[in-house]
Amino acid sequence: MSCVSSPGSLASMICNISSSEHLSSNTSASALLGSQAEMIGTRAPLSQDFLRPGGLAAWQVHRTLDYIERNLGSKLRLREIADYVALSESHFSRAFKRSLGSSPMAYVGARRVERAKLMVASTRSKLTDIALTCGFSDQSHLTNSFRRVVGMSPGVWRRTSINSA
Secondary structure: OOOOOOOOHHHHHHHHOOOOOOOOOHHHHHHHHHHHHOOOOOOOOOOOOOOOOOOOHHHHHHHHHHHHHHOOOOOOOOHHHHHHHHHHHHHHHHHHHHHHOHHHHHHHHHHHHHHHHHHHHHOOOOOOHHHHHOOOOOOHHHHHHHHHHHHHHHHHHHHHHHHHO
């Protein structure tokens, strides 16, 4: 994976941590868009330094983000993610928010919308299929989440991205 970021930035640190492992995914969307998604930086939009007192350790951040990316298309429970890094739910949730700036489930929702944006813009798949591939319960759930984050429905997003290309 090639990283384009300034030295010392958080993106650079994440890239250094993850350079030894390549993300794999069990979803067909990730198989279809895997390297393209990594090249344009859709893995983890982070805004704060994760090595803060009370936050997650670097290995926990790496394992957590890797686990979320690999399981984005399935139902993710806070308990499962916390168990993956050997923390209680409450401690994990607090440390995650301190390290990454949002709650774990808000982060998962944002990552799902980012993956859906990529799929909507680059494939001709039905929105229902995209919703299920990205881990949403149905197309309505995708549309509501997408509209909340992006400001327009996935269908309108697709038409504007096709027209602007």
